[in-house]
Amino acid sequence: MxxxxxxxxxxxxxxxxxxxxxxxxxxxxxxxxxxxxxxxxxxxxxxxxxxxxxKREVLKVEFPGYDSVNVTWSELESLIKTTAWKTALENQKAVYLVVDTKTGKKYVGSAYGNDMLLGRWHNYIANGHGGNKLLKPLDFEYIKENFKYSILEIFKSSVDDEIIRNRESFWKEVLLTRTEFGYNDN
Structure with a gap:
């Protein structure tokens, strides 16, 4: 002890x-x-x-850079526990993309406030849906097997939250995630 x-x-x-x-x-x-x-x-x-x-290749613990993040649920679960990934994500605001690889449906989300990107992604690891209305009905095991996570845009922690929300809305329009092609309802 x-x-x-x-x-x-x-x-x-x-x-x-x-x-x-x-x-x-x-x-x-x-x-x-x-x-x-x-x-x-x-x-x-x-x-x-x-x-x-x-895995065929050894899981890389180094953070690959914000524009190269594209990981499965199980990879994300392991990676956000590492020092390199925690350091990279904990003080960053972001607009991110969650993709259902089985259906092709997408969810655009944003991370700001106290949680930042690390906190938001911890929510997805904890329950699969991160509190998002249209993801809640999905089975957690289904999410673990079929979801991937990537970053669309990254922002310094000092950027106003309204800018983040506006960029999130932009990406929802671009990727049609408020339609039958996505999991966004707002």
Whole structure:
């Protein structure tokens, strides 16, 4: 146990070995935790792990630049936990695009205020829909399997929120996301 800011935390000493090195950065594993224990023991949970994906290439942790972001839900879930991606997204306002790769429907959203882009995308990872009316009826598993996220425009944190909302509206018009081709209703 380690005490920090008056709270106790578990601390584990780990080390990287060569065992299964070919899986590092490629294997995506899922685990449904339906119990209260904060730190489950791998030995007791191993049979409940599910291989979700095996990537051909090693997952890149470096932030590729705002104009090169185009990631799946599972990639986004992992990437926004990394220092490089957190740093790049946490102080940026943006207009972003969510694409349903199965239907081709698109959703244009914006990130401003206290949440910025990192906060908005955390919402999508938490529940799939990020609070958006037309995305709420979709099954979370469907979203995880079929949605991709990219950035249309990026803005400094000092840019007025009204400018961001106007650019969001512009992109909704350009991409026809308020029609049967999209998930925007406003």
């Amino acid at each position: 380690v005490t920090q800011n008056g709270k106790e935390y578990h601390k584990y000493n780990t080390r990287l070995t060569d065992i299964s090195a070919e899986f590092i950065g490629k294997l995506v594993v899922g685990f449904k935790k339906d119990f209260r224990q904060s730190y489950p023991n791998l030995e007791t949970c191993l049979d409940n792990l599910e291989v979700l994906e095996f």
